[in-house]
Amino acid sequence: MSPTLRRAALAAALVLPATLLSGCSLVQGGGSCDGSGAARKNLAAQPVLSSPPDGATDPANYRGVGVSTGCDDDSPGPAWLHADRVYAFTGTRRAVVDHYARVAAAQGWRRDPVSRADATCWTRTADGRHLVLAVDFQLDAWSPAPDPGKGIGYEVTVGSNADGSDALASCTD
Template sequence: MTPRKRTGRCAALLLTAALATGALTGCRPLADAASASCEDTGSRVDALKSYDVLDSRPPGTIVPQGFEDLQAGCWEDSGEAWLYADRTYVFPGDKAEVIQYYEAAAEREGWKPSKATRQALKENRSASLCFTRGKTDDATTLDVYFLTKEILDAEETKTGPDFDAGFGYRVAVNSTADGSAASCSD
């Protein structure tokens, strides 16, 4: 399988991080504020891969062909580096079942829903979910999001027939490479 290009959701995370970095650094030039790189991040990537929620999934979930392996690593773009570990699944049921499942799984592991996620859950909307660890680990986020054609096209990902059995979604644990605070883009 060809490695996916880390765009789409990752680009949105980067834009959010860039804007937040400017605000938090008193508007220092972005090049000065965003100087993290992927060098020596292997142990932190391994830590992201260890989160149980990545292997947790609702009964009936399919691991699609070509997505059997946990994807993990570090990517750099525009001077900012991000660590990720994610899994891609296909679920043949209703999106609400996936949302309910991961809401409970995240809570069991100590993740707290973002403001936007709390609102979406309250309104019973099918939405992407984003969780943080709070003060325990303010550099890591958990995202559960549904894959769209645009995301898959941006990643240059080819999907097989497993995706015809339901809808694709991804469970991703992300972190800043330098360990600085990260948050969900509410």
């Protein structure tokens, strides 16, 4: 193989994968968080986030934090908006799930028939936006991990695609 041909083959081998990866990202359409402030504020105002069972409190190391919001745009598809609240509770997981089942139903949420042992999920549409509500007991990845004292810790999250669509927005994600 001539040196010129070898250089051309090497350049193609280096440039082609980067081009293909960029093309895949464009085709899959990773979303953006730009301009999502109002939608995140609306998620944070969802009444279910401020409707804990009697006796639930802020974790000892999260006092005064209340609802936090965020936007994740680092994966394919629309950007994911979320509003989260963490609680400490001296009761059982079952009591938490039963409480939110009642609260969610009263607020128009539909429970997903497929639930994990460590989380429960509901969906609904409000103002044309598909919403996902999750109650999750797996808080090990939090930094710092919430300190529930002698009880349990859990998180309540309301999320939505930035564009409000139901694409990839479900309880099984």
